[in-house]
Amino acid sequence: MPEQQITLRRIHDSDAIALYRWQQDPGTHAFDPVNASPSFDKHLAWFVGRWATEHTRWFIAELHGQPIGTAYVDAHEDKIWLSVVIAPELRGRGLGSALVRLASVTLLRQGEPMLWARIHQGNEASLWAFTGAGYKLDRQEGVWTFHYLTAGGAARPGAPTK
Numbered sequence: 001m002p003e004q005q006i007t008l009r010r011i012h013d014s015d016a017i018a019l020y021r022w023q024q025d026p027g028t029h030a031f032d033p034v035n036a037s038p039s040f041d042k043h044l045a046w047f048v049g050r051w052a053t054e055h056t057r058w059f060i061a062e063l064h065g066q067p068i069g070t071a072y073v074d075a076h077e078d079k080i081w082l083s084v085v086i087a088p089e090l091r092g093r094g095l096g097s098a099l100v101r102l103a104s105v106t107l108l109r110q111g112e113p114m115l116w117a118r119i120h121q122g123n124e125a126s127l128w129a130f131t132g133a134g135y136k137l138d139r140q141e142g143v144w145t146f147h148y149l150t151a152g153g154a155a156r157p158g159a160p161t162k
């Protein structure tokens with residue numbers, strides 16, 4: 001299972017380049033075109049701003065010592081929202097599901113009481129990665145909203161079924 005192989009570490013400033021490459025891939029924003037293809041300057045401004053406020057809750061996932069994805073949170077509406085990105089060339093191998101599980105458990109262990117996720121309808125890989133990790137459906141209005149309270153395995157009642 002990939003989650004037995006991937007590890008999380010805190011983000012470093014040197015990760016800005018890998019993140020820029022992942023952000024530039026069209027598939028990364030297929031369901032969120034508003035944030036697609038930032039210029040490098042815009043990306044750096046985003047990176048520095050996020051670093052200032054969220055670096056303790058911003059992770060790089062590694063497999064065999066190589067960066068393969070990122071997990072980060074946004075705090076708004078009095079909630080903590082988890083997002084994940086897997087390197088484009090490594091998608092579809094179970095790493096996204098593993099990263100959601102590992103990041104969720106890590107954040108809860110760090111003291112977050114509850115995590116939330118917002119998933120654009122049609123983003124099947126994201127949907128199954130989060131529901132498979134135990135996220136439970138709250139609202140379904142164009143964007144699915146999920147919450148996660150405890151480490152879990154199978155999708156809970158209320159979550160869509162495959």
Ligand SMILES: CC(C)(COP(=O)(O)OP(=O)(O)OC[C@H]1O[C@@H](n2cnc3c(N)ncnc32)[C@H](O)[C@@H]1OP(=O)(O)O)[C@@H](O)C(=O)NCCC(=O)NCCS
Binds near residue numbers: 095124
């Ligand atoms: C979403 C994302 C993180 C998923 O990572 P991934 O490594 O490609 O996903 P996985 O291979 O772990 O697949 C996740 C689940 O979706 C399923 N899945 C993947 N693609 C699918 C598709 N097109 N249709 C249906 N199910 C699909 C997999 O079978 C797996 O389910 P399982 O865990 O029950 O077996 C990755 O695609 C990505 O970085 N996308 C761009 C950024 C993004 O959309 N992030 C999510 C917003 S928070």
